[in-house]
Amino acid sequence: MSAPSSFPNPDSNDLDRLHAAVKREKEDLDPGHEPAPMWVLFFFMLVAIVAGGQLGPMTGGFSFDVSNPFSIAKSGDPRPGGGDGAAAMDPFQTAMKKGASGYAVCGGCHQGSGMGLPGQYPPLAGSEWVLGGTERLIRVVQHGLVGQVTVKGQNYNFPGGMQGFGAGMSAGDFANVLTYIRNSWGNEAPMITKEMVEKFRADEKRTTQWTMAELEPFKDKNLPGEIPAGPGATSPAAK
Amino acid sequence: MQTSTASPDTQADNLRRAAIDKSVKGPVLFLFLNGAFWLMASTILGVLAAIKQFAPDFLGACSVLQYGRLQPTHINALVYGWGVQVGLGVMLWIMARRSGQELRTGKSVLYVAAVFWNIAVTLGLVAILVGKSTSMQWLEMPAFVWPVLLVSFLAFAWPMVFMFGRAFRPEGFMVSTWYILGACFWFPWIFITANVALHCLPGLGALGAGINAWYVHTVILLFFAPVAIGAAYYFIPKVTGQPIASSQLSQIGFWLLAILGGWTGMQHYMGGPLPAWMPALGAAAGVLLLIPVGVVGLNHHLTTLGKHNLVASSPTLRFVFFGALFYPVSGAILALISNFSTGATLQFTQAWYGFQIVAVYGFFSMTVFGAIYYIVPRLTGCEWLSVRLIRNHFWFSVYGIGTIVVTSLVAGAQQGGDLNSPEMWDQDFMQLALNLRPYIIARAIAWALITWSNVWFLIHLMLMVAGLGRRSSAPTLLEHDHEEVLPQAAHA
Numbered sequence: 001m002s003a004p005s006s007f008p009n010p011d012s013n014d015l016d017r018l019h020a021a022v023k024r025e026k027e028d029l030d031p032g033h034e035p036a037p038m039w040v041l042f043f044f045m046l047v048a049i050v051a052g053g054q055l056g057p058m059t060g061g062f063s064f065d066v067s068n069p070f071s072i073a074k075s076g077d078p079r080p081g082g083g084d085g086a087a088a089m090d091p092f093q094t095a096m097k098k099g100a101s102g103y104a105v106c107g108g109c110h111q112g113s114g115m116g117l118p119g120q121y122p123p124l125a126g127s128e129w130v131l132g133g134t135e136r137l138i139r140v141v142q143h144g145l146v147g148q149v150t151v152k153g154q155n156y157n158f159p160g161g162m163q164g165f166g167a168g169m170s171a172g173d174f175a176n177v178l179t180y181i182r183n184s185w186g187n188e189a190p191m192i193t194k195e196m197v198e199k200f201r202a203d204e205k206r207t208t209q210w211t212m213a214e215l216e217p218f219k220d221k222n223l224p225g226e227i228p229a230g231p232g233a234t235s236p237a238a239k
Numbered sequence: 240m241q242t243s244t245a246s247p248d249t250q251a252d253n254l255r256r257a258a259i260d261k262s263v264k265g266p267v268l269f270l271f272l273n274g275a276f277w278l279m280a281s282t283i284l285g286v287l288a289a290i291k292q293f294a295p296d297f298l299g300a301c302s303v304l305q306y307g308r309l310q311p312t313h314i315n316a317l318v319y320g321w322g323v324q325v326g327l328g329v330m331l332w333i334m335a336r337r338s339g340q341e342l343r344t345g346k347s348v349l350y351v352a353a354v355f356w357n358i359a360v361t362l363g364l365v366a367i368l369v370g371k372s373t374s375m376q377w378l379e380m381p382a383f384v385w386p387v388l389l390v391s392f393l394a395f396a397w398p399m400v401f402m403f404g405r406a407f408r409p410e411g412f413m414v415s416t417w418y419i420l421g422a423c424f425w426f427p428w429i430f431i432t433a434n435v436a437l438h439c440l441p442g443l444g445a446l447g448a449g450i451n452a453w454y455v456h457t458v459i460l461l462f463f464a465p466v467a468i469g470a471a472y473y474f475i476p477k478v479t480g481q482p483i484a485s486s487q488l489s490q491i492g493f494w495l496l497a498i499l500g501g502w503t504g505m506q507h508y509m510g511g512p513l514p515a516w517m518p519a520l521g522a523a524a525g526v527l528l529l530i531p532v533g534v535v536g537l538n539h540h541l542t543t544l545g546k547h548n549l550v551a552s553s554p555t556l557r558f559v560f561f562g563a564l565f566y567p568v569s570g571a572i573l574a575l576i577s578n579f580s581t582g583a584t585l586q587f588t589q590a591w592y593g594f595q596i597v598a599v600y601g602f603f604s605m606t607v608f609g610a611i612y613y614i615v616p617r618l619t620g621c622e623w624l625s626v627r628l629i630r631n632h633f634w635f636s637v638y639g640i641g642t643i644v645v646t647s648l649v650a651g652a653q654q655g656g657d658l659n660s661p662e663m664w665d666q667d668f669m670q671l672a673l674n675l676r677p678y679i680i681a682r683a684i685a686w687a688l689i690t691w692s693n694v695w696f697l698i699h700l701m702l703m704v705a706g707l708g709r710r711s712s713a714p715t716l717l718e719h720d721h722e723e724v725l726p727q728a729a730h731a
Contacts, residue, residue, distance in 0.1 A: 020712030021617045022257045028337075029476050030411035031483035036491070040537065047529045054506075054522035054578055060515030067512050 091228045092179070092191055099180025102173050105165060106181070114185040120158055122151035125185035134192055135221035137178060138200055142166030144209035161209055171197040196225035255339065257617075262341035263331055264618040266349040266395075268704050270328035271611055273357050275697045277320025278604070282690040284313035289683035293676045303368050311379040312367045314595065318377055318458070319388065320360045322599055323426070324353075326466040327395045329610045330419045332618075333473050334399040337416045338406030342398060352394035359387035375437055375451045377458065385434040389427060396423040414489045418469030421497060425461035429454060445512040453504030456521075456573075459598045460500035460528070464566070467606040468492075468535055471563040474613055475542050478556040479549055484541030488534045495531035499524045506577045509586065525577025532570030539563045552718040554629045555613040561637060562606030569598045572648065584659060589675060590651025593644050600689075601640045608632070608696075615700065616715075621708025623715040628699045630717055635692030642685035650678035 060066030106124075110116050114125040124130050129151055130137060146161030166174060172194040182189040200223055290297050291306035298304040331349075335342060342349075363380030366372070372379040403420050406412070433454035437447055476483055483489060505513060506521030543550065543560060550560045572594050576585045585591070612629065616622050623629060657663050657671045702708060709715065 021620075021622070021714070022260065023253050024712075024714065025256070026477060026480040027252075029480075029482040030409070031414050031476075031486035031489060033487070034485040034541065036485065036488050036534070037537075040488075040534065043533060044530050047527060047533075050578065051523045051526035054526055055519055058515060058519035058522065058579060060519075062516045064514045066515050068515060 091193075095176045095179040095191055096183060098173070099176035099178070100184075102169070102177040103180055103184075106177065109162075114181065114187075118154075120156070122149060122154070122156045124181050125187060127151050130181055131187055131189045133219055133221045134178075134190075134196070134223045135218035136215050137182075138192070138197065138223060139204070139206075139210055139215060139218060141174070141178065142201070142204070143206050145212070145215070146209040147211045149212045164209065166201070171201065190222075190227050192223065193225055193227065196223040199223070199225060256336065259335050259339070259341050260332075260617045262343070262346075263335050265346060266342075266353060267328045267332050267614065268618055269350065269353050270324050270331075271615065272700060272704055273353070274321045274325030274328065275693070275700050277316050277324065277360065279690065279693045279697050281313050281316035281321055282686055282693050284309055284316060285686035286683055286690055288313050289679055289686055293679045293683070302370065308368050308370065308372065311372055311374075312364050314377065315367065315379055316360070316364055317599055319380070320357075320364070322463060322603060323388075323392070324356060324360075325607055325611070326422070326462065326603070327392070329470055329607055329614070330399060330422060330466055331395060332614050333415065333469060333610075334402050334419050337412065337419070337473070338402040340402040340405050342402075345398060348394055349398070352391040355387055356391040359384045359391070373437075375447075377455050378433065378437060378451065382434075382438045385430065385438070389430055389434075392426060392430070396427065399423050411483075411486060413493075414483055414486065415469045415472035417493055418465035418472065421493075422462050422465040422469070425465070425500075426458070429457045429461060445508075448511075449505045449508055449513050449517060452507035453521075455595070456504035456507070456525075457501055459569075459595070460496065460503060463599060463603040464496065464500070464569075467562055467603045468496075468566065470606050470610045471539060471559050471566075474555055474559045474609060475539060475563070478553050478559075478613075479543060479546040481542055481546060484538050484544075488538040492531045492535040492538065495534070496528070499528050499531065503528070503573075503577065506582065507586070507591075509579060509582055522577050522579055522582065526574045529570055529574050532567050536563070536567035536570075539566075552716045554623070554633070554715065554717055555609045557633055557717065558605050558609030558612060560609075561633075562602055562604075562609060565597060565601040565605060565640075568644075569594070569602045572597055572644075575648075584655035585648075585651045586655065588651035588654040588658075589647045589678065590655070593647025593651060596640065596647065597644045600636075601644060605636065605640070608636070611700070615703050616708070619703050619706055619708060621703065621706060622711050622713070624699060624702055624707075624709050626715055626717055628695050629715065632692045632696045632699075635688045639685040639689035639692070642688075643682050646678040646681045646685075650675045653678075 060068065109121040110124050111121070114123060116123040122129075129140065129149075140162065142164055143166065144162050144164035148155055148157040149161075150156075169177070175192045175194045175197045178197075179191040181187065182191070287298070287304070288306055288309040291304070291309055295306070302308070331342075360380075363384040366381045366384075367379050371381050373381060378385075399419065400423055403416065406416075408416075433450055436443065436450045437454075443450070472483060472489065475481075502524035503521050505517040506519075506525055509518040509522060511518070539560075543556075546556075549556050551557070572590075575581050576590055576594055612623065654671055654675055657666065657674070658668070663671070
């Protein structure tokens with residue numbers, strides 16, 4: 001081994017000094033074989049438990065659609081009916097829930113119990129007007145009713161009659177309220193859907209209140225339209 | 240002690256190691272020197288960026304010198320100018336030594352690659368300063384830079400893999416070598432994946448941010464960590480003369496890091512608009528990493544047990560010991576910012592900066608300083624000039640890094656706690672940011688201390704490379720008065 005001639009140091013031929021750092025090195029040693037101490041394993045376990053805690057409820061069921069770390073995939077969107085409608089609630093239950101709040105408009109006269117006030121406002125509970133043909137019911141609520149009306153054998157004639165409420169409500173809210181009154185206080189009748197209301201509003205352009213005589217032809221007619229399968233399609237026992 | 244034995248075998252072995260050192264001398268010193276320059280530049284930028292954070296009017300209204308440009312330049316100079324560059328130098332030297340192979344051909348290719356690396360980093364950092372930043376963490380340099388960096392890296396990784404392939408691999412060979420080998424493969428993988436995804440795939444949306452966070456975490460865990468641990472596993476037994484305590488622990492430490500490292504990152508956006516399982520897996524991996532981190536820490540502790548007097552006297556061991564100590568600390572901080580309970584508070588706060596600095600500077604850089612103090616005298620043929628400069632470098636770095644990490648974590652806890660507190664609903668974000676002012680001032684002072692030590696480190700290194708070091712066969716030791724330290728101490 002000769003010293004490199006290009007080495008910049010003037011005394012580069014001094015092998016002993018040149019390689020002093022190399023010569024004083026200790027040799028490479030094989031690693032020992034001490035086994036891992038026992039407490040290390042307990043430490044592993046503790047760490048693994050904490051790490052597992054990061055996974056368990058946080059993964060969203062490993063779904064690509066869930067970004068909320070605090071929900072599992074099945075529960076989906078917390079909004080009623082689900083954000084995208086994929087996991088929507090039963091449409092009848094939804095209509096009953098929403099209709100109950102919509103009914104606040106009606107309850108002023110017909111009362112929360114649906115019994116009306118004797119001599120002034122006719123009852124909704126058990127009323128043939130509510131449970132009968134939906135063509136007649138929707139006309140009353142949409143456009144109003146004036147003059148004498150016979151409900152459950154009693155005559156009512158409130159001055160001015162009932163106003164039409166349809167203009168102020170969306171088709172969905174309207175259908176929900178109708179479904180609600182047809183399935184509350186012991187009433188049981190098929191639900192009315194938003195599509196039915198939309199179709200009815202497109203066909204019937206009346207602007208004044210109806211009279212009892214005018215509505216006689218619609219007494220047993222029902223609105224055309226599909227009723228979603230489920231409790232709303234038949235006569236449910238809705239409480 | 241080898242100096243006293245002059246058997247023909249030992250003599251041949253010494254000459255062989257000297258020949259290996261000579262074969263890698265040029266490229267390694269080139270990388271070290273440029274790296275030290277970038278480190279100094281990065282620390283100066285760190286001071287300026289910290290000052291800009293609490294005194295925005297400092298340096299005037301020039302757009303080049305605003306916080307938004309100084310901070311990414313500071314971090315990118317630290318990562319690419321210093322970290323990866325000097326990491327390559329340490330990797331090359333250790334791999335050559337461990338495999339017993341000289342660098343046979345292609346030295347000129349390495350020079351060219353190193354020059355291009357530095358040109359690319361320079362252009363990239365200037366581009367950030369003039370406003371061409373991509374605004375992706377650690378990838379702020381414009382898109383034209385990364386292919387150059389990648390090819391330059393591969394030019395260095397290639398001979399290392401060949402050295403490994405040609406090496407005779409006795410039992411125990413792997414302990415430090417596999418980390419170096421792993422870093423050779425992992426960095427290109429991470430770098431290509433992140434850059435191709437972020438620069439070439441359109442319409443990534445929120446996932447792009449996740450990939451970016453993955454990149455930062457994996458560069459730390461699968462490049463900086465392996466290089467530093469590989470160096471620690473090499474230098475601690477080399478200086479103490481004590482074998483690695485347990486090969487079993489070192490295997491667990493390596494393979495768990497290899498398996499878990501790549502799963503981290505997305506937890507940076509926990510609760511964000513990513514599929515929930517991505518942050519959850521990252522959080523689990525971030526916590527599980529405590530196992531390999533703890534195991535390596537324990538192994539180093541068992542290896543240095545009873546040799547702590549050498550930590551006081553050997554510059555190499557002192558820096559490596561400190562760096563190895565900060566590996567578990569970095570792991571603990573990673574677990575803190577990764578898990579869902581404390582992470583929700585520390586997310587998007589100063590704590591994130593604290594983690595980056597403790598990993599890249601406290602752990603990686605300190606270990607690499609130790610490696611440089613060991614390697615350079617063997618390459619230049621002279622000894623470090625000044626004990627005082629080394630001591631100065633060590634203490635200023637330790638106090639500086641300690642200050643930055645502690646204040647960043649405390650600032651992060653305060654900031655995140657305030658942001659999340661229902662009682663602070665009427666405080667606006669700026670007020671909470673202003674409340675951090677004392678911590679940021681402490682950071683500026685700490686970076687100034689580190690800059691001071693690094694200026695002297697650069698000068699010291701330049702003198703060494705110029706061959707102006709101490710002419711002596713005795714190592715430069717920090718303490719001579721200890722009775723166990725022999726005059727011809729074997730551990731410098």
